[in-house]
Amino acid sequence: MDGAEAVIHIDGLVKHYGKVEAVRGIDLRVARGEVFGFVGPNGSGKSTTIRCLLGLLRPTAGAIGAFGLDSTRDGVALRRRLTYVPGELRLPDRLSGMEFVASIGRLRGGFEPARRDQLAERLRLDLHRHLRDLSSGNRRKVALLLAFLFDAELLVLDEPTNGLDPLVQHEFLGMVREARSAGATVFLSSHSLSEVQRAADRVAVLRTGKVVAQGTVAELRGQARQRVEVWFEDDPPEVELRALPDMVDPVVDDHRFTATLSGSIQPLLGLLARHLVTSMLVEEPDLEEAFLDLYDGETV
Amino acid sequence: MNARILELVAGPLRAMRRATFWWSLGLAALVAGTMSVWPAFKGSSGISQAIDQLPSGVVQAFGLADFGTPAGFLRANLYDFFVPLLVVIAAVVLANGQTANEEASGRLELYLAQPIDRRAALLGRASAALVALVVISAVLLVAQLASDAAVGLSIDTGYVLSTIMLCALLGTLHGSLAVAIAGVRARPSLVLGVGIGVAVVGCVVASLFPLSSVLAPWRHISPWDWAFGGNPLDHATELWRYPALAAPSVILTALGVFVVARRDISGA
Numbered sequence: 001m002d003g004a005e006a007v008i009h010i011d012g013l014v015k016h017y018g019k020v021e022a023v024r025g026i027d028l029r030v031a032r033g034e035v036f037g038f039v040g041p042n043g044s045g046k047s048t049t050i051r052c053l054l055g056l057l058r059p060t061a062g063a064i065g066a067f068g069l070d071s072t073r074d075g076v077a078l079r080r081r082l083t084y085v086p087g088e089l090r091l092p093d094r095l096s097g098m099e100f101v102a103s104i105g106r107l108r109g110g111f112e113p114a115r116r117d118q119l120a121e122r123l124r125l126d127l128h129r130h131l132r133d134l135s136s137g138n139r140r141k142v143a144l145l146l147a148f149l150f151d152a153e154l155l156v157l158d159e160p161t162n163g164l165d166p167l168v169q170h171e172f173l174g175m176v177r178e179a180r181s182a183g184a185t186v187f188l189s190s191h192s193l194s195e196v197q198r199a200a201d202r203v204a205v206l207r208t209g210k211v212v213a214q215g216t217v218a219e220l221r222g223q224a225r226q227r228v229e230v231w232f233e234d235d236p237p238e239v240e241l242r243a244l245p246d247m248v249d250p251v252v253d254d255h256r257f258t259a260t261l262s263g264s265i266q267p268l269l270g271l272l273a274r275h276l277v278t279s280m281l282v283e284e285p286d287l288e289e290a291f292l293d294l295y296d297g298e299t300v
Numbered sequence: 301m302n303a304r305i306l307e308l309v310a311g312p313l314r315a316m317r318r319a320t321f322w323w324s325l326g327l328a329a330l331v332a333g334t335m336s337v338w339p340a341f342k343g344s345s346g347i348s349q350a351i352d353q354l355p356s357g358v359v360q361a362f363g364l365a366d367f368g369t370p371a372g373f374l375r376a377n378l379y380d381f382f383v384p385l386l387v388v389i390a391a392v393v394l395a396n397g398q399t400a401n402e403e404a405s406g407r408l409e410l411y412l413a414q415p416i417d418r419r420a421a422l423l424g425r426a427s428a429a430l431v432a433l434v435v436i437s438a439v440l441l442v443a444q445l446a447s448d449a450a451v452g453l454s455i456d457t458g459y460v461l462s463t464i465m466l467c468a469l470l471g472t473l474h475g476s477l478a479v480a481i482a483g484v485r486a487r488p489s490l491v492l493g494v495g496i497g498v499a500v501v502g503c504v505v506a507s508l509f510p511l512s513s514v515l516a517p518w519r520h521i522s523p524w525d526w527a528f529g530g531n532p533l534d535h536a537t538e539l540w541r542y543p544a545l546a547a548p549s550v551i552l553t554a555l556g557v558f559v560v561a562r563r564d565i566s567g568a
Contacts, residue, residue: 047567054413056565080415088567090406094315103314106307107414143410 007032007154007185008053012062015048022048024209025062030187030202035180037200037217038189045209046189047087050158053187054084066154080108083147087158087189089139097127097134097142104146111149119145122171137163148175155179158189173199227283228268230257233276240271308416308424312398313431319397320432323390327383327436328443334377335447341373342452370448370455371533379463379533383440384524385503387467391433391475392495398425399482399556400491403566412565419557426479426553430472437468455533462537466527469545473523474499476552483556486566523548 008030015023023045030036040046051057052064055075065071069078092100105111120127125141134142140163147155155176161169176186176199190196196203197217204214213220225248230236236257242250246263255278261268265282272280366372399422402408412418441464448455478495481487506524509515519525526544530537 051565051567056409056412056567058562058564076415076417079413084410084413086406086409086413088406088409090409092315092402092407094318099314103307103311104410104414106303107311107411107416109304146410 014061037196037203040206044206082154083152093132312428324439387471391471395478403486476549480556483560
């Protein structure tokens with residue numbers, strides 16, 4: 001992807017907090033109109049990268065920005081085109097939800113009360129209550145409402161569904177799809193892999209401040225281990241099965257063979273074609289497995 | 301005025317409305333309560349004689365001179381120490397609450413993720429704290445004038461106005477110091493400690509240094525001396541005293557605004 005197509009550009013981003021290296025050299029491009037998953041465990045550098053993108057943190061080295069604008073130099077112009085849900089969400093206690101949303105609306109301009117009410121209804125959120133009286137889930141709904149209230153070209157969502165019940169999570173995913181259909185780009189940071197799996201077109205996986213893998217969800221799944229289970233009519237060809245490449249922990253138990261496959265399934269299928277197989281199960285890896293694999297080693 | 305710029309001040313003001321109300325009420329109650337005893341002291345020669353028996357240093361340090369006069373009564377009971385210190389504490393607490401405390405708690409994160417310049421955001425919050433201080437001072441002035449009328453304390457209204465304006469400017473100076481520190485670093489305890497510490501040291505310098513012939517010339521380093529060194533309840537205040545307090549306030553606020561743009565914003 002060249003620079004002209006990219007909405008978000010990150011080049012050699014490094015961020016240190018004193019001696020702590022939170023981000024250790026990230027290069028990334030996010031294309032216009034895609035939902036980009038930014039995945040990693042706590043402390044992997046996701047939020048630091050996002051806070052650099054918003055201009056809240058100044059990079060130690062490298063460059064980060066969006067729409068061709070630099071986060072540090074052109075922060076106001078850049079933030080005019082994006083909305084944000086923080087991972088660690090703190091809202092002003094002394095205001096009601098209605099007051100807070102109206103205040104942000106006045107700061108941004110283009111605030112439509114009708115759309116606010118529509119989103120509040122959709123998220124099942126009572127904005128008349130004081131923010132200090134809201135549960136963490138309802139506070140997050142306030143932040144989500146703000147993220148979708150304005151026609152932003154880029155939505156930066158850091159752990160957006162933390163504390164939300166499954167119904168609202170489902171609604172949120174619908175809102176993400178609608179935003180993308182309307183032409184918005186969504187940068188979705190999460191350690192909830194199922195959420196990213198359902199929403200993202202492409203994913204980058206972070207580990208200790210570095211991107212250890214990136215690609216489509218399908219590509220990451222392809223890198224993951226698959227669990228295979230085969231039932232033979234007769235005794236399994238144990239010696240041949242154990243000799244197959246990329247076979248981890250093969251177990252023969254009566255007519256049943258189980259193993260974990262860390263590479264292509266083709267050699268196994270070739271072998272099985274020569275034998276009488278009564279049943280076979282290949283568990284499709286979800287991103288969780290791909291993700292855990294990436295943490296086993298430095299990169300995949 | 302542009303709605304966005306207005307909101308940079310109005311938003312923090314809304315958040316401070318309760319604190320502003322309680323500070324105003326507290327100071328008004330202090331003034332009304334203190335003034336209610338004035339009739340007992342009015343023209344009392346016994347108290348004046350008792351004070352005359354005290355060492356002159358004690359009388360001077362605690363502002364007890366002319367205790368039986370309107371100006372002396374107000375000075376000793378309210379404006380030599382208590383009211384200015386409370387106004388200063390209110391200014392530092394309000395400024396800290398809208399700057400360092402908000403940032404350290406993470407509540408500025410979503411706010412600063414909006415298309416606003418963080419320098420404008422800090423300036424807006426400093427301005428909101430200033431507006432709150434003006435409201436508190438206005439309520440204080442009304443409470444003082446109403447109490448004067450109610451208990452029959454006769455004093456030039458202009459002198460009372462000047463004194464309370466100087467209190468407000470002293471508060472502004474310390475509030476601006478709080479903004480400057482918050483601009484450098486979002487540490488609420490540091491902002492409160494330095495802001496109130498400087499106020500207390502300034503008060504001690506202005507009160508006690510004049511008692512020593514060696515230290516007396518150094519009393520002028522204290523902002524309290526710039527504010528009240530001319531006995532504003534007894535005489536018309538020299539005009540230079542207002543800019544002497546206002547100018548450093550502008551410089552300190554500008555320093556905070558300049559620095560905040562060049563550092564990281566603290567997260568939750």
